[in-house]
Amino acid sequence: MSEAGERVLLLVGSPKGLEKSSSARLGRFVVDRLRQYGWTSKAIHLHEAMRSEEGRDDLLGEVDRAAVILFAAPLYVDSLPAPAIRALESIAAHRATAANDRRPRFIPLLNCGFLEPSQNDMCQELLRRFAETARFDGGTGISLGGAGALTKRVRGALEQLVEAIHLELLVPDDALESTRKPLMPRWLYILGGNAMWRRTAAKNGVKERLRDRPYASG
Amino acid sequence: MAQRTLILDGATEQGPPTRRAGDAASTALREMGWDVDRLLLSEIDIAPCLGCFGCWMKTPGVCVIDDAGRDIARRIVDCDLLIFLTPVTFGGYSWQLKKAIDRSIPNILPFFRRVNGEVHHVKRYARYPRLLGLGVVPRGPVDPDEEELFETMVRRNAINFHSPSDDACIVAATDDDEAVRQAIEAALGRVIGS
Numbered sequence: 001m002s003e004a005g006e007r008v009l010l011l012v013g014s015p016k017g018l019e020k021s022s023s024a025r026l027g028r029f030v031v032d033r034l035r036q037y038g039w040t041s042k043a044i045h046l047h048e049a050m051r052s053e054e055g056r057d058d059l060l061g062e063v064d065r066a067a068v069i070l071f072a073a074p075l076y077v078d079s080l081p082a083p084a085i086r087a088l089e090s091i092a093a094h095r096a097t098a099a100n101d102r103r104p105r106f107i108p109l110l111n112c113g114f115l116e117p118s119q120n121d122m123c124q125e126l127l128r129r130f131a132e133t134a135r136f137d138g139g140t141g142i143s144l145g146g147a148g149a150l151t152k153r154v155r156g157a158l159e160q161l162v163e164a165i166h167l168e169l170l171v172p173d174d175a176l177e178s179t180r181k182p183l184m185p186r187w188l189y190i191l192g193g194n195a196m197w198r199r200t201a202a203k204n205g206v207k208e209r210l211r212d213r214p215y216a217s218g
Numbered sequence: 219m220a221q222r223t224l225i226l227d228g229a230t231e232q233g234p235p236t237r238r239a240g241d242a243a244s245t246a247l248r249e250m251g252w253d254v255d256r257l258l259l260s261e262i263d264i265a266p267c268l269g270c271f272g273c274w275m276k277t278p279g280v281c282v283i284d285d286a287g288r289d290i291a292r293r294i295v296d297c298d299l300l301i302f303l304t305p306v307t308f309g310g311y312s313w314q315l316k317k318a319i320d321r322s323i324p325n326i327l328p329f330f331r332r333v334n335g336e337v338h339h340v341k342r343y344a345r346y347p348r349l350l351g352l353g354v355v356p357r358g359p360v361d362p363d364e365e366e367l368f369e370t371m372v373r374r375n376a377i378n379f380h381s382p383s384d385d386a387c388i389v390a391a392t393d394d395d396e397a398v399r400q401a402i403e404a405a406l407g408r409v410i411g412s
Contacts, residue, residue: 015269047266076267077319078374079310083266086313093232114330114337122370129308129364189337190330197328200275211327214279215295216343 008034008165009066009104010043011059013073013084017045022111022148026158027072029150030109033162034068042066046073046087059087060094068105068165069136071127074148075112075120088130095134106131107165108141111148115182115189119145140171146183153178223247224297224347225256226290228315233305234356234391240303242395242402243352247299250406255293259314262286266317273324279342280324287321294322297347299410300381302372306353306388309367319375326378333377341380349376350409351386352402358390385409 010031014021024043031041042062049055063069073084080088108127110120120143131138142161144154160175183189201207225243229236244254264287272282281288294300304315311319329340351372355364369386376384387405389398 015266021269074269076269077316077323077378078371079316081266081269082313082317082320085307085311085316089230089232089307089313092308116336119336122367122374125367126308126310126371129367133308186332186337190332193330193337197274200271201278204276206276206278209278210274211342212278213343215292215325217296 006038006067007040007042007065008068008070009062010041011046011069011071011073011087012043013046013071013080013087015047015081015083017048018043021074023072023074023109025150026109026111026144026148026154027070029155029158030070030162030165033159034165037162037166039166047081047083050083050086050090056087056090060091063091063094063104064098064100064102066104068107070107070109070165071141072109073111075110075114075123078119079123079126088127088134092130092134095136103135103137105165105168106134106136106138107161107171109144109161110141111144111146113147115145115184115186117143117145117180117182140176142171142176142179144179146189149183151183153181220251220253221298222253222255222296223299223301224293225254225301225303226315226318227256227258228302228304228312228318229258229260230305230307230312230314231260233307233312234354236303236305236352236354238391238395238398239352239354239389239402242399243301243303243350243406246399246403246406250410252299255297257290257318259318262290262318264290264317264321267320267323271328274328278324281321283321287318290318291322291324294347295325295343299350300347300379301350301352302375303352304354306355306364306368309364310371322379326380338378346380346382348409349379349381349384350405351375351384352405353386353388355388355390357392360388360390364388383409 014023049059157175327340372386
């Protein structure tokens with residue numbers, strides 16, 4: 001079991017930051033519970049960190065101090081948002097040169113706007129390769145569909161993740177399995193999602209322009 | 219009119235050089251009569267995507283950020299072959315390449331549809347370019363797992379960007395010129411036909 005006082009670093013790879021993003025909300029759910037076990041924590045918004053040398057140095061220093069790194073990010077075009085990749089490149093370069101034999105645990109927590117959690121699989125594999133390159137103790141991460149909705153089932157899986165982190169165990173298979181199930185039937189997600197887009201466009205006064213082709217010839 | 223290629227070159231300071239692979243692709247395409255437009259993304263200021271969906275919900279089809287990212291999205295729609303040239307980074311793309319890709323989502327619609335049993339976005343335009351992913355690793359031989367991941371990334375992107383055909387190819391910075399040329403010509407043959 002981890003001793004009280006271990007440190008978890010939450011890295012948020014969403015441009016929406018530490019307050020408004022689904023990634024941050026999911027990550028905070030885990031971190032807040034670890035704090036109840038006596039863990040200390042720090043949250044870093046990767047977009048912000050990569051804007052300055054100071055921010056990047058702070059990020060790398062926190063990586064060196066952490067026992068566990070929780071990497072919470074959305075799927076952007078089948079991969080991570082560009083600044084999150086940039087941060088991973090920096091961390092990997094730092095870990096290649098740093099005289100640091102510690103191997104923090106690296107746990108990805110991905111969410112995508114499509115229904116199927118499996119659409120994150122390729123990005124999970126990319127992060128597994130990153131963890132190997134950066135000499136982290138990388139294990140299976142959690143993948144969520146449906147824009148990372150914090151449903152009862154997801155909460156249950158994240159509670160299991162907290163226990164696994166605190167007790168230094170593998171993430172239980174049933175936690176991984178439960179998050180791999182789509183939230184609802186596909187037809188319903190498509191119907192509801194498309195209605196939501198139309199409603200939002202109508203509110204913005206652009207419903208009639210939704211299908212504009214500003215660059216066509218095409 | 220000649221067919222047009224847009225090469226997005228995601229070279230980074232730390233990664234293996236992409237220039238030779240880009241040159242080989244450009245030369246082969248020009249010999250086939252194609253126009254080639256090649257952008258070195260590290261020299262172009264492109265703000266990261268904000269994830270705001272403004273390009274779908276406020277200014278449909280146009281990113282709300284007025285910088286070179288908008289122009290690249292337009293050029294993607296205009297070309298016949300899109301090439302993602304990149305140092306292979308953890309099996310995927312460099313951040314320099316990804317900053318341009320992230321800004322191209324105005325080119326699809328927000329609406330969902332079912333594709334091969336998954337939810338994806340609907341086309342905005344009637345036609346889209348073919349897609350070729352060209353990855354460069356520091357040295358050979360290419361790790362087959364890394365190659366498979368890179369190929370999968372390109373294939374998945376092709377679904378989301380409605381590419382009529384796609385292919386991927388990885389070369390090593392240590393490969394000789396002839397090997398690079400042959401690998402890239404073969405990949406071009408597969409994606410556009412020889």
